[in-house]
Amino acid sequence: MSLLRSPRMALRLPMLQTQGLATSAHLSKSSGGPTGIVLLNMGGPSSIPEVRDFLYRLFADGDLIPLGRYQEQLARFIAWRRTPRIERHYEEIGGGSPIRKWSEYQAREMCKRLDSLSPETAPHKGYVAFRYAKPLTEETLKQMQQDGIKRAIAFTQYPQYSCSTTGSSLNELWKVTRKLDPDAEIKWSVIDRWSTHSGLVKTFAQLIKDKLKEYDASVRNKVILLFSAHSLPMSVVNRGDPYPAEVAATVYSVMSELKFNNQYRLVWQSQVGPSAWLGAQTSDTVKSLVKQGHTNIILVPIAFTSDHIETLHELDLEIIKEAKVDGVKRAESLNGHPMFIDALADVVLHHLKEGAVASNQYALQCAMCTKEVCSNSRQFFLSQ
Ligand SMILES: C=CC1=C(C)c2cc3[nH]c(cc4nc(cc5[nH]c(cc1n2)c(C)c5CCC(=O)O)C(CCC(=O)O)=C4C)c(C)c3C=C
Ligand code: FES
Ligand SMILES: [Fe+2]
Numbered sequence: 001m002s003l004l005r006s007p008r009m010a011l012r013l014p015m016l017q018t019q020g021l022a023t024s025a026h027l028s029k030s031s032g033g034p035t036g037i038v039l040l041n042m043g044g045p046s047s048i049p050e051v052r053d054f055l056y057r058l059f060a061d062g063d064l065i066p067l068g069r070y071q072e073q074l075a076r077f078i079a080w081r082r083t084p085r086i087e088r089h090y091e092e093i094g095g096g097s098p099i100r101k102w103s104e105y106q107a108r109e110m111c112k113r114l115d116s117l118s119p120e121t122a123p124h125k126g127y128v129a130f131r132y133a134k135p136l137t138e139e140t141l142k143q144m145q146q147d148g149i150k151r152a153i154a155f156t157q158y159p160q161y162s163c164s165t166t167g168s169s170l171n172e173l174w175k176v177t178r179k180l181d182p183d184a185e186i187k188w189s190v191i192d193r194w195s196t197h198s199g200l201v202k203t204f205a206q207l208i209k210d211k212l213k214e215y216d217a218s219v220r221n222k223v224i225l226l227f228s229a230h231s232l233p234m235s236v237v238n239r240g241d242p243y244p245a246e247v248a249a250t251v252y253s254v255m256s257e258l259k260f261n262n263q264y265r266l267v268w269q270s271q272v273g274p275s276a277w278l279g280a281q282t283s284d285t286v287k288s289l290v291k292q293g294h295t296n297i298i299l300v301p302i303a304f305t306s307d308h309i310e311t312l313h314e315l316d317l318e319i320i321k322e323a324k325v326d327g328v329k330r331a332e333s334l335n336g337h338p339m340f341i342d343a344l345a346d347v348v349l350h351h352l353k354e355g356a357v358a359s360n361q362y363a364l365q366c367a368m369c370t371k372e373v374c375s376n377s378r379q380f381f382l383s384q
Contacts, residue, residue, distance in 0.1 A: 043130025044097025199343025
């Protein structure tokens, strides 16, 4: 029986917000073998000796930081110069990024749920493919080939689409696939964004409610919610990148879930280098609000699915600890929260039932994009 027709699915599907379909295709049917689900993300150094390579790969990525003809040489130089400072940051958060640990946990738990929710496509096998740290896309694809995977879902772990994040990961996946799987034996579909998925929204709302309980009931509705997302260079915003609008959509959905009981703002963190970035900056906003007498603030990291240096170092150590005000706190990250694992499984389930190769939004390139790799990788994934 199709899961779509089961009473359970009939109850679940109306909660989901579809972002539209691209070309519909073959993918809801099982090929008989396992369904590979690949969590795409940037990754982070698991230990201090991995910091330099992580930074090198990051600065060598022209989809993230276009440095022109001498990208590779410049990347080596910038990584070398930046490594000592960033190593210190990772030391201060316990010696490495927890992103691999969380991603592997999320993949495993999500697949367990999917095996019972979608027996037609079982067994589900979870993989992690990072852009700048191990396991890199190439290593993961080799592993999938060894495991005999013929049907796979590339599932971005950035809920809001940016060409510099999900776009870069998909471009890399396409390049590696072309090299290692020239006959396209693995059939791919793509979950390219899920910024307003109801499970994601409800989990954020729950984590905010949990944090609000730490305040005295008399001040609870006066707490300001500061949603903080990684900023983008204005050059990327002006290229037409969809990320700022999609982050705002997540924030608005979470506030709707919370019935707009608290005042809120969306602010932007982690800008790097001297160019213009999207603001207002999180650190400036916290300082300014505290100065104005607003001393009860919850920072909510809204654009990343697990803890990383930007939450554990920048928010916790540089902004919250520096503020020296008890009322300035941070909502927990999604990490291994059971509601979040349910949400991940639900996103995939919905994707399987839709049978689309990607969301309708993925088909549109940035108006100002001049990169061939973007159109090639789009064409590859959309024609599956
Ligand atoms: C949604 C999340 C992110 C977006 C969008 C994003 C865009 C973006 N980032 C840089 C430059 C750097 N980012 C760095 C680290 C970093 N970036 C994100 C997330 C997004 N970046 C995370 C979670 C992390 C930390 C990873 C971890 O290990 O925990 C860094 C390296 C750190 C540093 O040197 O300060 C750089 C550089 C650009 C230019 C950009 C948009 C174009
Ligand atoms: S940069 Fe957005 S599609 Fe190429
Ligand atoms: Fe970044």
